[in-house]
Amino acid sequence: MVVSHPPSEPRSTVISYRVIDTAEDFLDACRTLGAASGPVAVDVERASGFRYSSRAYLIQVFRRGAGVFLFDAPEIDDFAPLMEAIGDAEWVFHAATQDLPSLREIDLVPERIFDTELSARLLGWPGVGLGAVVERTLGIVLKKEHSAADWSTRPLPQAWLEYAALDVEHLLDVRDAIAEELDLTGKADWAAEEFADELTRKPKPAPAEPWRKLNGLHKIRGRRGMAIARAFWNARDELARSTDTAPGRLVPDRSLVAAVAAGPKTKAELGALRDFTGRASRTEINRWWQAFVDGRADTDIPLERVPSDALPPVRAWSGRRPEADARLKAAKPAIEAHAEFLSMPTENLLTPDHLRRVCWQPPQPATAEAIAAALKSHGARDWQVAQVSPIIEKAFVQATQSPAEATESA
Template sequence: MVDAHSPSEPRSIAITYRVIDTAEDFLVACRALAAADGPVAVDVERASGFRYSSRAYLIQVFRRGAGVFLFDAPAIEDFSPLMDAIGDAEWVFHAATQDLPSLREIDLVPQRIFDTELSARLLGWPGVGLGAVVERTLGIVLKKEHSAADWSTRPLPQAWLEYAALDVEHLLDVRDVISEELEQTGKAEWATEEFADELHRAPKPAPAEPWRKLNGLHKIRGRRGMAIARAFWTSRDELARSTDTAPGRLVPDRALVAAVAANPKTKAELGALREFTGRASRSELNRWWQAFVDGRADTDIPLERVPSDALPPVRAWAGRRPEADARLKAARPAIEAHAEFLSMPTENLLTPEHLRRVCWSPPEPATADAVGRALTALGARSWQVAQTAPLIERAFVQATQSAGEGLESA
């Protein structure tokens, strides 16, 4: 907890930050936040590289007239008083999609948001990290040396707390500068649509076979090898979950894959593998060897590759569906050129996968309205549809004409 002050004013004395971890202090902070008004800056610190879960370990909140508050998320059982204090205000984030899931887990759900990182992308700024955005808008240089820290650590060092506080103390001033530039460039309504999409976007469904996300799985040959990899991954995941440890800290993916590929014949051979590393590679050797035993005995052998609705690689389109390849080769440069004209990354103008989907299976007839409906069904926002559907229609006509001319010359 820190008293209210203007974050843009230079500090004459060192500030000591304190983590709020009691019910009494939490309610005092909520009353202070409720007594102030205006938007609130919010940030979340997790320990994803150290812990199994992506839960919030520290929540930072800043509001003008109230100050900055650092909440120890695991120590606070009920966050409803904080929702009551700030729930109907605009919540300002930098990269909201990173923080919203862990906030939802503890029932902290904003009604409306402003995302400074996404806004910087829409404005075409070359640097969109928090440090770059703060420096560009306010001329303040932030230190970012604790971004990958283990935020489950207790007590948290004072240097870490200062870093966490600075993540929100300047954010409202940044928001004001960016909001003005969005208005000046005619992108304010686009940003509002993007913020609403971020806030209400449904989470991706969990994969049916999460073990197939194992990095380096393509190096394993044969269905029996896949069965062993699945057993190994499952055993590691169970241990990681039970100990709340990031799986990669127990045995990194590369070590797991190397062990399966080496196909050791005994537990001693497994333990002797130089590539088999990780903090639990030897202390849990019995567990890992049992995974080999189970995988080799499993009668439910997985397929090496499973059916997918993913599109073929673009490099294969010319041979498999040349007309789709022609459409993409005509449409993609048009989208890229328009993104450059609008001063924003192409992927923010239109998600590349959406363009590929429409080129692979276009509506019939492929009018701008029909293309727009197809893009909307894929998840494109209305401003994206308005900017890109006519371009795609013209590109498809161009591709068809070029194909006809090619046939005539043949």
Template sequence: MADYQVIDTPDGLAAAAGSIASGAGPVAVDAERASGFRYSQRAYLIQVYRRGAGTFLFDPPPIGDFAPLQDAIGDEEWILHAASQDLACLREVGLDPVRIFDTELGARLLGRPKVGLAAVVEDLLGITLAKEHSAADWSTRPIPQSWLQYAALDVEHLVDVRERMGDELDAADKRAIAEEEFRAVLEREAKPAPAEPWRRLSGIHGVRGQRALAIARALWTARDEYARETDIAPGRLVPDAAIVAVAKSLPESKRALAELRTFTGRASRTEIDRWWAAIEEGRTTQDLPAVRVPADTLPPVRAWSSRNPEADARLKPARRALTEVAESMGMPVENLLTPDYLRRVAWSPPEPATAVSIASALADLGARPWQVDATAQRIADAFVEAAQADDVGVTTGS
């Protein structure tokens, strides 16, 4: 297997961009991050392959600006696998496609049982890819040659996969559907940051009382600031479970905190002054957090029968109907329609709940036109079925 060299200078990028521009056809692109190791979600390796040009591996931090590569391939179709995972870090360095082909999403639309890159490559091309470096710390320098070989293979087969998958989409009459989905991935806006991100601490629901919550908030904030400063993943410094354990036990002194066995993590003792200062802030602040905050979320479906029995009665036949549609189209039901969209129209349907009004509600939620066309009438019919069953039940009961 060939050795790969990493391009890590602006001059090297410019030369590579010229070579890639002289290639032909779509461009396969991938990025490797260091999730779980670093605070940032930046790319630590970017891989590019194009027929007639070859494979190129770039080290983003020392290069910085990828404008020459964007100029070379910006108007071409980019092939990515699970594009939504990589677009943000690519855009961060100035790489932003105008057209994509997402091989993971295509595999889902074709109803493949396994949609990971290795499974798709093996299924379509009969080539087995190694998986041993998928969770590696890609901020490691120098990057081991075995990792580079793994990373290169992530793009070197994508053009062939795209061709085979495109033929299958055409044969299944799903090309237009796939193009709608690809555009939706490109145009999807990033979710706004939560107002109180500390409430996402795993296990925070078990913390009782405003003062304990204030301590959890202060510890989360101190950890986040230190993680950002050191570019280390927060959970590697102090796990969520350790913060929650402190908020529950409320140690009375720095020594008690140091002796708390459940307060773990690589920085739990080396930064003990930092954490104790955060605890004292939480113990004395007058800005106490609310115990509960309103959220734009629906109750869990298991609670619907008691909380909103009419909605429960609508949801069950609608789910069955969409399962039938998904099976007939050969794709997972969650790709046919985002489950939350169905739950929302079932919980609070438009009045009157016709196919037209439900179509409008689904579109407002973000459903693509093909999804609306495939589901709105079936949902409306299911709601009618639920209403008729309720009427029969009322009549029988009377």
């Protein structure tokens, strides 16, 4: 346990941080947290750039009257005691969408949340990273040098543990300052809707063909090349999963694509490619060459392009559906102007894809009420719908008018 001090007071002594990794210490920590009251600050450290999974490796929890606790997640079999201790409290996050999935994997699911990062966006603050928000609200400068560290490392260095503790130690004071600002600007109810959406949002379904997410796949030509890329991706994914290593650390996407595009005729040619790099590019050369052989012999050749429900690129709208292009060109700047008036990023006022979809396929008739229903069906929140539906209705009318009519109605 780490007993915290008021954020405004400098530390007078060096604090030694300890990771909780035994059942006894874990239960003691849960009892201490349960005996305190009020919201809890929660953060998660992962090792996504190093490991195959996005599991939690360190969980930081802070509660006033209890202190900071650093839990070694892989060493704790059952987090039910922690849920019992803090499950009914408000959990405060900075960028909750990053942490909630890994917490759900170990059955740590809050009932209600407060997101300081999302709140800062709604308030239109120029810097929304934790360091910028802490400095703006509390005047404290945080060092962020370990944000990309390999948190699966054991033992964790003291400097890393201090960094992790500070991620939550000031968060409740930040939450209080931001909540006051949300009230003053009339955005508290909007933030509450956003928090509820974050908490209940369903994860995106896994793609049917995950290998098509390969960065640079568009550079591969021909269906046979796609078959080789698929075989290579599957071979890399199998090795990454079995060794719990991030796939890109074995062979980066750019190297995989470069190798497929080069079309080596032999294993020696593959090994000689300068652009074929990565820690496992040569040590696993037999694996990669077998993937080439399998891809070249595969009779189940994939299509170069697959059907998608994604909208066409906006640049193609004027030729494919000019009336939709006119609607978007009228609505987009109007939404941007209203976002500026509300002092928030346009994408927080309305998700760009929601606007594009309602412009591409508007309801008939395109009244504000019908537009509102369409936006809600795409996932827009009530507060967003109330703000933008009349603006979009007016923009759609202007999109059908002649220049003279638009000037007259302005």
